[in-house]
Amino acid sequence: MRKALIFSFLFLLTASLLPAQESMHTVEFQYAGRSVLVPKLGNRVEVIPILALIGAGAEYSLSAGTYVVALGEQRLQFTPGHKLVLANGVLLNTKEAAVPSPGGIAASISFVDQSLLGPLGFRLEPIPQGYRIAPGARFADPVSVRPAAADFAATTTLVLTLDRATAAVAEPAEDGGIVVRFDDSSPRLDPTARLQSRRVRSITSNGREVVIKTSPDIGLLNSHLLDDPPRVIIELGAVIPKPTPAPAQALERSGPPPIVIDPGHGGKDTGAVGGNGLTERDLTMAVAQRLAAELEARGLAVRLTRDDGEGRALTDRTALANRLEAKLFVSLHANASTFSSVRGAETYYMSLDAQATDAAAAATAKLENEAGEASDERSDLDLILWDLAQTSALNESAELAVAVQTRLNALLDLRDRGVKQAPFVVLTGATMPAILVEIGFLSNPAEASRLARPEHQQELARAIATGIEAFLR
Ligand SMILES: [Zn+2]
Numbered sequence: 001m002r003k004a005l006i007f008s009f010l011f012l013l014t015a016s017l018l019p020a021q022e023s024m025h026t027v028e029f030q031y032a033g034r035s036v037l038v039p040k041l042g043n044r045v046e047v048i049p050i051l052a053l054i055g056a057g058a059e060y061s062l063s064a065g066t067y068v069v070a071l072g073e074q075r076l077q078f079t080p081g082h083k084l085v086l087a088n089g090v091l092l093n094t095k096e097a098a099v100p101s102p103g104g105i106a107a108s109i110s111f112v113d114q115s116l117l118g119p120l121g122f123r124l125e126p127i128p129q130g131y132r133i134a135p136g137a138r139f140a141d142p143v144s145v146r147p148a149a150a151d152f153a154a155t156t157t158l159v160l161t162l163d164r165a166t167a168a169v170a171e172p173a174e175d176g177g178i179v180v181r182f183d184d185s186s187p188r189l190d191p192t193a194r195l196q197s198r199r200v201r202s203i204t205s206n207g208r209e210v211v212i213k214t215s216p217d218i219g220l221l222n223s224h225l226l227d228d229p230p231r232v233i234i235e236l237g238a239v240i241p242k243p244t245p246a247p248a249q250a251l252e253r254s255g256p257p258p259i260v261i262d263p264g265h266g267g268k269d270t271g272a273v274g275g276n277g278l279t280e281r282d283l284t285m286a287v288a289q290r291l292a293a294e295l296e297a298r299g300l301a302v303r304l305t306r307d308d309g310e311g312r313a314l315t316d317r318t319a320l321a322n323r324l325e326a327k328l329f330v331s332l333h334a335n336a337s338t339f340s341s342v343r344g345a346e347t348y349y350m351s352l353d354a355q356a357t358d359a360a361a362a363a364t365a366k367l368e369n370e371a372g373e374a375s376d377e378r379s380d381l382d383l384i385l386w387d388l389a390q391t392s393a394l395n396e397s398a399e400l401a402v403a404v405q406t407r408l409n410a411l412l413d414l415r416d417r418g419v420k421q422a423p424f425v426v427l428t429g430a431t432m433p434a435i436l437v438e439i440g441f442l443s444n445p446a447e448a449s450r451l452a453r454p455e456h457q458q459e460l461a462r463a464i465a466t467g468i469e470a471f472l473r
Contacts, residue, residue: 028130029053038130039103046103050112054122054133060104061470066402067098067105071120078115079402080105081409082418086399087119118184143182145210146190149197155221155237156199160210165230170223173211177201178220180210180232199236258301259468260321263288264333264368266306272336272367274448283451284332287439290461291332298469318430328400328468329434331427333368334451336443343444344417345460347405348436349397350427361420364438396433404437404467411463412440433471437464 026037027045031053039046051058056071069076077086083097098107107116109131113124117133124131144163149156162168166185173179180187187205195203201213212234219239225232263284265271271280285308292302303324305317321329335346348361401419408414427434439460440447450456 029133030127030130031133041101041106044099044101044106044108045112046101047098047105047107047112047116048103050133051116054117054120056120058104066406069116069120074120076116076119077399079406082402082406084398084402084419085115085119086395087115141185142188143185144190145187145205146193147195147203148193149195149200151197151199155235156197156218158197158200158212158234158236160232160234162230162232165227168225168232170220170232170234172220176216176219177214178212178234178236180212180223180234182208182210197236256301257325257327258303259295259328259330260303260305260317260324260326261288261291261295262305262317262321262329262331264331266310266312272334272442274442274451275445276448276452278442278448278452280334280442283334283439283442283457286454287457287461288332290458291330291464294461294465295468298465300469300472318427318434321434322431326432327472329427329430329432330404330464330468331434331436333436333438335364335438335441336367337363337441338443340443340445343441343447344412344414345405345408345440346417346420346438347401347408348420348427348438349401350394350421350430350434368436393431393433397427397435400433400468400471401435403471404435404464407463407467407470408437408439408460411459 025040027040028035029038029050034053036049036053038049048058051069051071054071056069058067058069060067066077066079069078074088075086076088078084078098080100081097096108096111098105098111100106109124117123122133122135125134126132143166146161146163147158148161149158160168160180164185167183168180168187169183170178170180186208187210189203189205189210199215199218201215203210203212205211214236217238218236221235221237221239223232223234263281265279265281265284267281269281271284273279285306288304292304295302303320303326305320306312317331318329335342346361346364348364398419405419409418427436440451442448442451
């Protein structure tokens with residue numbers, strides 16, 4: 001499992017939580033002089049009374065299939081059965097998932113502590129009769145920050161190398177320059193580091209922030225996180241006002257921003273082929289046309305990246321979506337596995353580096369990346385720039401992926417396949433939320449024959465459209 005994108009800060013405390021004495025059926029939670037007896041279900045507890053105790057509301061959104069927890073300005077979002085929590089816009093990979101329960105939702109003590117209370121700024125402390133909820137997330141330990149910079153002709157790359165993984169976000173500062181906020185740790189600058197850059201005036205740490213003062217008119221262009229070692233990459237350069245769109249762009253699009261659907265492969269590139277002769281090229285076009293009809297019926301504008309039979313280079317597809325200022329980019333593919341028993345749908349979004357969530361995701365990405373007619377020989381620099389374009393939309397891409405995959409799991413009665421991250425070339429460069437849906441495995445004979453059926457294609461299209469609609473709401 002990788003945790004590259006969002007450094008999981010959920011690794012510290014399993015050891016520190018000692019089992020508390022609990023009654024058979026309930027466990028007591030205390031907060032601010034009040035207490036509540038929370039029903040136990042095996043090794044899980046009901047979540048909603050615990051959230052209510054700290055004044056947080058939890059609402060289930062039937063359309064999105066997710067719980068939304070609100071406390072002041074803070075928002076958590078999670079889907080029962082999924083090991084993901086969106087915490088204030090940051091996607092956390094969790095070790096386990098919350099599950100539906102008589103009281104709404106139940107989760108383990110460590111999930112409550114690390115994935116729900118932690119992001120909201122609280123922690124659990126064991127007491128004889130249960131747990132006390134204390135303010136202050138558990139994770140304010142120091143993190144060492146070693147800055148380094150490289151000046152290029154027009155930009156400077158600033159790298160902040162951390163001595164452990166932790167969540168960090170770089171933002172333009174109000175008085176110019178840049179501030180890097182650490183949610184859960186106190187940054188300490190490595191005093192031995194010597195930073196030299198003509199665009200950086202000073203770099204200091206302050207509480208949970210690193211403050212970077214820059215030369216006049218120099219500002220934040222992009223930033224993202226990498227791991228091994230954990231580091232924050234910050235691109236600095238002249239902050240230029242957005243150019244007005246060229247007339248050609250205005251001509252290409254008329255009407256509202258469309259959803260761009262990308263039927264995978266095309267032309268001579270058939271993609272995967274089932275034992276029944278069904279090609280991924282033809283299947284994705286059939287489902288794309290049905291999906292377009294479903295979305296149009298819901299009042300949404302749609303564009304396809306290719307016509308029947310026509311091929312298109314992988315990177316042209318997102319370029320088209322960018323030119324059209326598309327709302328969303330949805331690439332449709334069908335999978336193949338060396339194991340013919342593997343079945344089901346998967347939804348992917350772009351990862352920021354060359355790792356995938358697991359070996360199977362990496363294999364799928366490799367398979368898809370070899371498709372396409374034009375050469376995708378791009379330099380490392382290009383790759384970095386493409387990646388950066390998707391960075392801004394990454395959290396939304398993750399949300400979109402969860403919304404779509406939830407519907408596909410319900411349709412296909414699946415639990416073991418889900419949302420994954422992998423470096424798909426077709427998703428790189430998209431500046432809007434972008435996902436790649438593998439609608440099924442052509443290598444599985446039963447699934448291949450189902451995928452050939454128009455009724456099943458329509459069901460898939462409807463499930464994806466419902467997910468997209470939920471995301472847009
Ligand atoms: Zn494909």
